[in-house]
Amino acid sequence: MLNGSRKEQQALPVVIVDDEEAILTGLGLLLRGNGLGPVKAISDSREVLPFLESHGAAVLLVDLNMPHFSGRQILQTVQKKFPDIPVIVVTAVQEVDTAVECMKDGAIDYLLKPLYVDRLLSAVRKAKEVVELRHQVNNLREYLLGQDLKYPGEFAEIVTQSAKMQSIFKYMESIARTGEPFLIIGETGTGKELLARAFHQLRRVAGQMVSVNVAGLDDQMFADTLFGHMKGAFTGAVSAREGMLSKANHGTLFLDEIGDLSEISQIKLLRLLQEKKYEPIGSDVSKNVNVAIVSATNRDLKQRVKEGKFRADLYYRLATHMVVVPSLRERKEDLPLLLEKFILDAAQAIQLQELPTPSPQLIELLNCHDFPGNIRELRGLVMDAVANHRKGILSMEVFRKALTGSGQSMLAGEVAGQEQIPLYWEAGRRPPTLKEAEEYLITYAMEQSQGNQGIAAVMLGLSRQALNQRLSRRDIKLHRF
Numbered sequence: 001m002l003n004g005s006r007k008e009q010q011a012l013p014v015v016i017v018d019d020e021e022a023i024l025t026g027l028g029l030l031l032r033g034n035g036l037g038p039v040k041a042i043s044d045s046r047e048v049l050p051f052l053e054s055h056g057a058a059v060l061l062v063d064l065n066m067p068h069f070s071g072r073q074i075l076q077t078v079q080k081k082f083p084d085i086p087v088i089v090v091t092a093v094q095e096v097d098t099a100v101e102c103m104k105d106g107a108i109d110y111l112l113k114p115l116y117v118d119r120l121l122s123a124v125r126k127a128k129e130v131v132e133l134r135h136q137v138n139n140l141r142e143y144l145l146g147q148d149l150k151y152p153g154e155f156a157e158i159v160t161q162s163a164k165m166q167s168i169f170k171y172m173e174s175i176a177r178t179g180e181p182f183l184i185i186g187e188t189g190t191g192k193e194l195l196a197r198a199f200h201q202l203r204r205v206a207g208q209m210v211s212v213n214v215a216g217l218d219d220q221m222f223a224d225t226l227f228g229h230m231k232g233a234f235t236g237a238v239s240a241r242e243g244m245l246s247k248a249n250h251g252t253l254f255l256d257e258i259g260d261l262s263e264i265s266q267i268k269l270l271r272l273l274q275e276k277k278y279e280p281i282g283s284d285v286s287k288n289v290n291v292a293i294v295s296a297t298n299r300d301l302k303q304r305v306k307e308g309k310f311r312a313d314l315y316y317r318l319a320t321h322m323v324v325v326p327s328l329r330e331r332k333e334d335l336p337l338l339l340e341k342f343i344l345d346a347a348q349a350i351q352l353q354e355l356p357t358p359s360p361q362l363i364e365l366l367n368c369h370d371f372p373g374n375i376r377e378l379r380g381l382v383m384d385a386v387a388n389h390r391k392g393i394l395s396m397e398v399f400r401k402a403l404t405g406s407g408q409s410m411l412a413g414e415v416a417g418q419e420q421i422p423l424y425w426e427a428g429r430r431p432p433t434l435k436e437a438e439e440y441l442i443t444y445a446m447e448q449s450q451g452n453q454g455i456a457a458v459m460l461g462l463s464r465q466a467l468n469q470r471l472s473r474r475d476i477k478l479h480r481f
Helices: 002-010 021-033 045-055 071-081 096-104 117-144 163-178 192-203 219-227 244-248 263-275 301-306 312-318 332-349 362-367 374-387 397-404 434-448 453-460 464-473
Strands: 014-017 039-042 059-062 087-091 109-112 182-185 209-213 252-256 292-297 321-324
Touching (some): 014 021, 014 045, 021 117, 059 071, 071 312, 087 117, 109 117, 163 321, 182 192, 192 252, 192 292, 209 244, 219 244, 301 312, 332 374, 362 397, 362 453, 374 397, 434 453, 434 464
Parallel strands (some): 182 321, 209 252
């Protein structure tokens, strides 16, 4: 696996950008001759970004003074769009201020012409090693997933027997103590905050975990919430306020709904990640902070980056480590465990003396539902069903309503995306016979359950055996009244 990754990385070219053909030729020969090829030479700075979009690069060497686009403009754009490509500035400009500004813009090195061969080769090799290490980390994820959980107790709150979830747990164990940002992507209700808590516990740090939902926070509120403010910093600031970063110091800061962050707030967060320090509103004194940033979102951040709604450099910072949480419909094997847990939780909450017993057909019924609200939706359904429970078998009416997407039962209301079941006949037509009505209802139930006799039987209020007998002794045909 790792060897394959290395070959893939070697196929990426070292891209040299300079308007002097002699320099392009000389550097190309030097790099190829020392095993640092392939090399792509570009003399027109306007061609750089299209080439990177199509082919990528292992390293980018760029001159500063060129027609059309300067080297610094290219550097700044690459850092925003391709932050994983290391950039080395190669120039005759011997100004300290210019070198400092280029390094601030993200250059990993600044080489002066005329070039020293050993210095150039060393810089390119180190840059390629950085990129290769990133690829190795990504590939090591799968390798680490083969290990058993070392700390299963940290995931006790998460009820699952899903192999996908177990893989996520193993990956989290392998990266929790790095202190690098951790991004959790998943639909609403999949348990992202529970994963964040488990991640914090795995870190074994002295500080606490502090959670902030950034959705709906404007730039002022975002800064005030995270950084705090000094007395008199703005109208209404009658006293100093400690920010969430201070509370989370030496611990974990969990930023939920990170995909909704505004552009200005994104810049503030990026600066925090880069410099590991911040200033409270109204203060000129920076405070150092040692905190791991865990973020979560139900949005497609890559798509938002393409749309220009989320900064690419911030995305790559936040996604140093990343997991995608499977939805409940992707882990239906967890339904029995979750159902059992939620019945117990609900019974304890309303102090039932006797636990409700779920019907054997309930799991089959739940398996037919997509659960757009995921685990949170299932929990709500169970809580509602138990709250209306009296004794004996747990009523399935609440679950039938969820499956149909309406407030009525499957046989009396509208099915999501379907017309109402026509349990009537037009004026002037004879009413259906009992046999015709039975055939129609059975056919309809089998269609809606996609041939699952257990679900169809539940819909019709029959036992599975009774439905099976009716199906076997009749050639059921669809009737429309």
